[in-house]
Amino acid sequence: MTAEPLMRMRLRVEQDIFVVRQLGREVARTVGLESQDQTRMATALSEVGRVLLGLGRHAEVTFTVEAIGVPTLRVAMTHPARGDESRLAGQLQQVGRLVDTMEVDDGESGTVVRMARRLPAGAPRLTPERMDEIHAELARHVPGTPLDELAVQNQQLISALDEVRAQRDDLARLNAELEETNRGVMALYNQLSQELEETNRGVVALYAELDEKSAQLAAASEAKSRFLANVSHELRAPVTAIIGLGRLLTDSGSDELTTEQRRQVDLIRGSATDLLTLVNGLLDLAKAEAGRIEPTWSEVDLKAVFGQLRGTLRPLATRPEVDFMVEEPALPTLRSDEVLLAQVLRNLLTNALKFTEAGSVRLSVRRIADDAEFVVADTGYGIAPELQERIFEEFYQVPGSKPVSGKGTGLGLPYARRLAGILGGALRVDSTPGAGSTFTLRLPLAS
Ligand code: ADP
Numbered sequence: 464m465t466a467e468p469l470m471r472m473r474l475r476v477e478q479d480i481f482v483v484r485q486l487g488r489e490v491a492r493t494v495g496l497e498s499q500d501q502t503r504m505a506t507a508l509s510e511v512g513r514v515l516l517g518l519g520r521h522a523e524v525t526f527t528v529e530a531i532g533v534p535t536l537r538v539a540m541t542h543p544a545r546g547d548e549s550r551l552a553g554q555l556q557q558v559g560r561l562v563d564t565m566e567v568d569d570g571e572s573g574t575v576v577r578m579a580r581r582l583p584a585g586a587p588r589l590t591p592e593r594m595d596e597i598h599a600e601l602a603r604h605v606p607g608t609p610l611d612e613l614a615v616q617n618q619q620l621i622s623a624l625d626e627v628r629a630q631r632d633d634l635a636r637l638n639a640e641l642e643e644t645n646r647g648v649m650a651l652y653n654q655l656s657q658e659l660e661e662t663n664r665g666v667v668a669l670y671a672e673l674d675e676k677s678a679q680l681a682a683a684s685e686a687k688s689r690f691l692a693n694v695s696h697e698l699r700a701p702v703t704a705i706i707g708l709g710r711l712l713t714d715s716g717s718d719e720l721t722t723e724q725r726r727q728v729d730l731i732r733g734s735a736t737d738l739l740t741l742v743n744g745l746l747d748l749a750k751a752e753a754g755r756i757e758p759t760w761s762e763v764d765l766k767a768v769f770g771q772l773r774g775t776l777r778p779l780a781t782r783p784e785v786d787f788m789v790e791e792p793a794l795p796t797l798r799s800d801e802v803l804l805a806q807v808l809r810n811l812l813t814n815a816l817k818f819t820e821a822g823s824v825r826l827s828v829r830r831i832a833d834d835a836e837f838v839v840a841d842t843g844y845g846i847a848p849e850l851q852e853r854i855f856e857e858f859y860q861v862p863g864s865k866p867v868s869g870k871g872t873g874l875g876l877p878y879a880r881r882l883a884g885i886l887g888g889a890l891r892v893d894s895t896p897g898a899g900s901t902f903t904l905r906l907p908l909a910s
Pocket of ligand 1: 818843864
C-alpha cells in the first residue's frame with residue numbers, strides 16, 4: 464500500500480547531495496530508525512543522489528513511511544532519463560547493502576531507485592497522532608550548510624573508529640581467553656591420557672600376572688593328575704600281586720597254615736584289597752581330571768541298566784531293615800555313555816546302602832523338560848548343610864559317619880561328579896541330618 468509521502472525534494476546541484484543526506488538522516492531519526500541505520504540511510508541517499516546527478520538533469524526524492532504491516536521507511540529517487548536501469552544497478556551494488564531492499568527500474572516518469580528499511584521493533588508506533596508529529600517535526604527541519612554536514616560526518620567517523628577499536632580490543636581479549644582455555648584443555652587432556660596410559664599399563668600387568676597364575680595352576684593340576692595316574696598305575700601291579708600271593712598261600716593246594724598264620728595272611732589280603740580299591744579310585748579320578756575319559760555315546764536302554772544295578776547291588780543290601788528298590792524307569796532310553804552312567808549310579812547307590820541303617824534306598828528316573836533326572840534317595844544318616852559341598856572334595860569323609868557296612872576312600876563322590884560333568888550334566892545333593900539324603904543326577908536326553 465502506498466502511504467502519504469513524508470517529504471519530497473529535488474536534486475539540482477551537487478550541494479543538494481549534502482542536503483538530501485541531512486534530510487535522509489533527519490527523516491530516518493524522526494520515524495524511529497536507530498543511529499547506525501540513520502547513517503546508513505543517509506549514506507545510501509547521498510550515493511544514489513551523486514550517481515543520479517551524474518546522469519545530468521534533476522532527480523526527485525520522495526520519503527514515505529508505511530505504518531501498516533511491518534513499519535518501513537521507503538525512499539524513491541526518480542530521474543527523467545530512461546533506459547539506464549542495468550548500468551545503474553551495477554553502480555549502486557554496494558549501496559544495496561546499506562538498506563533492506565534496493566531496486567532499480569524504468570518507471571513511467573523515468574528511472575526509479577527504490578530503497579526500503581524496516582523500522583526496529585522498539586520504534587514508536589506510527590499512530591495517526593505520531594504521524595502528525597512526524598510531519599510537524601520534518602516541517603521544522605532547517606537544512607544545514609555543507610560544513611555542518613562535514614562536521615556531522617566527522618563525528619560519525621570518529622564514533623565508528625571508536626567502535627572498531629573497541630571491537631578489536633574485545634576480539635583480542637576473547638582470543639586471549641580462548642588461548643587460555645585451550646591451554647587448560649590441553650593440560651587436562653595430557654593429564655587424562657597419562658592417567659589412562661598408567662591404568663592401561665596396570666591392567667596389562669595384571670592380565671600378565673593372571674595369565675601366569677592360571678598357567679601355573681593348570682600346570683600344577685596337570686602335574687597332580689599325572690602324579691596320581693603314574694603312582695596308581697605303578698602301585699596296581701604289586702598290590703594285585705600281593706592279593707594273588709595271599710590267595711595262593713591260603714589255597715587248599717598249598718601247605719597247611721596254622722590258624723594264626725591264616726589270620727595274618729587274611730589281614731594282608733584284606734589290606735591289599737582296600738589298597739587296590741583306593742588305587743583304582745585314584746586312577747579313575749586322575750583320568751577323569753586329565754580329560755582322558757572319552758564318553759562313548761549311544762542310545763542307553765535304561766531298563767537294562769536298572770536291571771543290572773538291581774542285580775549287582777542286591778548282595779550289598781543285606782540288611783532286612785533296609786528296603787532296596789530300583790523302580791521301573793519312567794523313561795525308556797537316553798543318549799549317553801552306558802558304562803559311565805552306570806558307574807555314577809552305582810557309586811550313589813553304594814553310598815546310600817553304606818550310610819542307611821533302616822528305612823529305604825530307592826533309585827528312580829523321570830523326564831524333566833529336555834533332561835533325564837535320576838534320583839537316589841535314602842533314609843540314612845543325612846549330611847549337615849555345611850558339609851553338603853565338602854563331600855564332593857577328594858578324600859573328604861564326614862567325621863564320625865561310620866558306614867553301616869563296607870569301607871570308603873572319599874573318592875566316590877568327586878569321581879561321580881566329574882563323570883556327571885563329562886556326560887554333560889550335573890550332580891547335586893539335598894539332605895537332612897537324621898532323615899536321609901537325596902542325590903540327583905541330571906543329564907540331557909540328547910548329548
Ligand atoms: P566314601 O568312599 O567315603 O563313600 P564318597 O566320596 O563316596 O566317599 O563320600 C564321601 C562322604 O560323604 C562319605 O564318607 C560320607 O561321609 C558322605 N556320604 C556320601 N553319601 C552319603 C549318604 N548317602 N548318606 C550320608 N552320607 C553320605
